[in-house]
Amino acid sequence: MKNWMMAALLAMWGASAAWADVTAFTGARVIPVDGAEISDGVLIVEDGRIRAVGARDRVRIPRGAEIVELDAGTVIMPGIVDTHSHVGEVSGGDRSGPIQPETRALDSINVRSSGIKRALAGGITSVNVMPGSGHLISGQTIYLKLRAGNSVMDLAYRFEDGAPAGGLKMANGTNSLRDAPFPGTRAKSAALVRATYVKAQEYQAKLERADEEKDRPARDLALEALGEVLAGKRMVHFHSHRHDDLLTAIRLRDEFGFRMVLHHTSEGWRVADEIAAADVPVSLILLDSPGGKLETLHLEAQSAPALEQAGAKLAFHTDDWITDSRYFLRMAAFGIRAGMSREAAMVALTQAGADMLDLGDRVGSLTPGKDADFVILSGDPFSVRTRVLQTWVEGVKRFDLADPDDRLVAEGGFNALTDDDGAGHLHGMGPHANHSTGAWQ
């Protein structure tokens, strides 16, 4: 435990050598998200954090600061937060059973995977990497900051106690309906989940009642993880598509009192008012066509404006490899295409997602004091012609289109991808697991 903390500190110390100077980025249109856009803006970065943001004639650039003058037309926006991705060759539960909260994404991430580089090429700086959805509970997710590192612990966001931060992946609908011991119906799925949470409640009660060490129940990794969910420490990220499944997820949340984000939410447009009334945040995916399985037949981009107008909190996710992290901006633009406001689309890529990962006080906007995670774009964030030029994490440039190696990842080409990039959807589910119905999403 202490060793990795030391390593993390050393890694941060090493990076901090480059922070000695203050850097001012000038000349771009700045979209701070926490306030109005600034047409000729300045962003000042110091020690990996944002020191100031404002109009060029309103922000004093400290003497000695390195000044980076950007081309007119470029745009600076906060680093993008992807609330649901499978980059890094992630895995979680295997085929042994439908409920495996003891498995951790942490123990599977390949930090050298080109998937992580693809995310950076798309302007993504924080990402919730999740196991797949072929289970009712497929495991613990991990929130990664896409800084450089040799170990997943170098990238992991931390809970207050220093443990790697993440949520719990749950799912309902058809992906987890399979041969026993998996459930065969929706009702059975809900019953299995309820029985599991009841057990977790009882386990917590025993722990609380135990006065001495000898009275404590034996350690149970699965129930411990669920205890963190019941305590509100660990967010539930709930994969769900159909309108009735969405409401079932909300019913389970209300019964056990956990905190929850709905993911995919394909038929969100059908129950937008119910979702908003339940005050449950939504991480949406928009796709180029409906179908591919029965529960996405009515996946419509109109969910974005419908949920916005209903007052629901809204983020987007890549579900990489379902959609490629390199063009994540496109999904928010498609929300606008369907009638969402530009402002909500921008928030959905940044602050809203950060809030859903409990990272909203550190990232999601260009607010002074927050981490210096930002993206420099060649033009409007929602134009098909715009390219990501640079991605910065904690004041360190992590992607540069001008660098040939980075450009190869951004555009593709010979040997652009590493061995197992994109396999996060398949791990543990067998190579052809239910291919026709795609049970691994």
Next chain:
Amino acid sequence: MKRILVFVFIALASAAAAAQDLAVRAGVLHTGTGETIENGAVVVRDGKITAVGPADRVSIPDGFEVVEAAVVTPGLVDARSTVGMSGAMNQPHDQDQLERSSAIQPELRAIDAYNPRERLVEWLREHGITTVHTGHGPGEIISGQTLIAKTVGDTVDHAVIVPAFALSATLGDGATGHSRPTPGNRSKAVAMLREQLIKAREYRQKRERAEDDKLPDRNLSLEALVAVLEGEMPLIVEVHRHNDIMTTLRLAEEFGFRLILAGAADAHLLIDEIRTAGVEVMLHPTMIRARGSASETANFSFTTAAKLIEAGIPVAMQSGYEGYVPKTRVVLFEAGLLLGYGVSFDQALEMVTMAPARMLGIADRVGSIEVGKDGDLALFDGDPFEYTSNVVGTIIDGRRVSSARR
């Protein structure tokens, strides 16, 4: 009673004809010939374009319905898809794009399976795609035939404009990704294909040399291959890896068929070879997905289209086949994404209009807004390729077939 029925029929028929008269006014008219007309107009009579030009020089006949749109392009052409064979539900009953019983089945006709009322066909129509080349997909050495259809029509007969366009073939991993023992690898797949083409060659010779009363027994499979050998049908080969592309070029040279490369993820590594071979490319969707370096599409690049176009290689955009979500791609989006990767607006538009029209042998009917061609148009409220623009209508043969806002 009979007389009444006849009367009703005539009334319906004439109403239908009248519905094929239409005029369109466009703030910006992209004709698909490289010409852009500000304040343009198009007149369609009896389903065919009779006039096109600046609005002040085109007279719209009295009584014609006039449709207005900010931007108008030719109806888009999807160079290669499986929609109508593969359906949105992705259940066994709506998946007819691939027959797994054996590796080489050229006799499978697309017209015997195409479902013109499929939701995915409607989805393409709502996105301005008016013509689709669809049929048997990738996944077997020869999976079957393809067809070309307009994206309307309640029956296959009403929809189809070319009932058998090509044979759909696959080499590389795609031809061996099944559960049968053979073909189990690349060499075997190519050997099987060569054997079958040689059989077809011999079958053709027997037919030519035989007296009329001693013709060899009909063989539906070999007949379709003979059509390929005689140049009546191209062989479209789904192939991605560089060595598989070279194998395919070698086969085209050996047997002299018209080859169209489909997919071709590694084409950017073989620009000279493809140009020298004079081969056309139905390029993989820009947003094709690869699962790491072990997958044969691992080297795909967003810049391949620009490189092929620069080399003068004919290249059209396909929506391809998708096995999961999204269940189909949309060539409007796939071509649009290329604008960030070295392809101009006109080049991207050509990849979804004239380039596929020429490749599919239907450039005299579709692909551009010119007098005499079919009245197929796509209507937009802004730049057709911008993410935040909407398709606002689709016209096929002079009929408004979609008013959906997409």
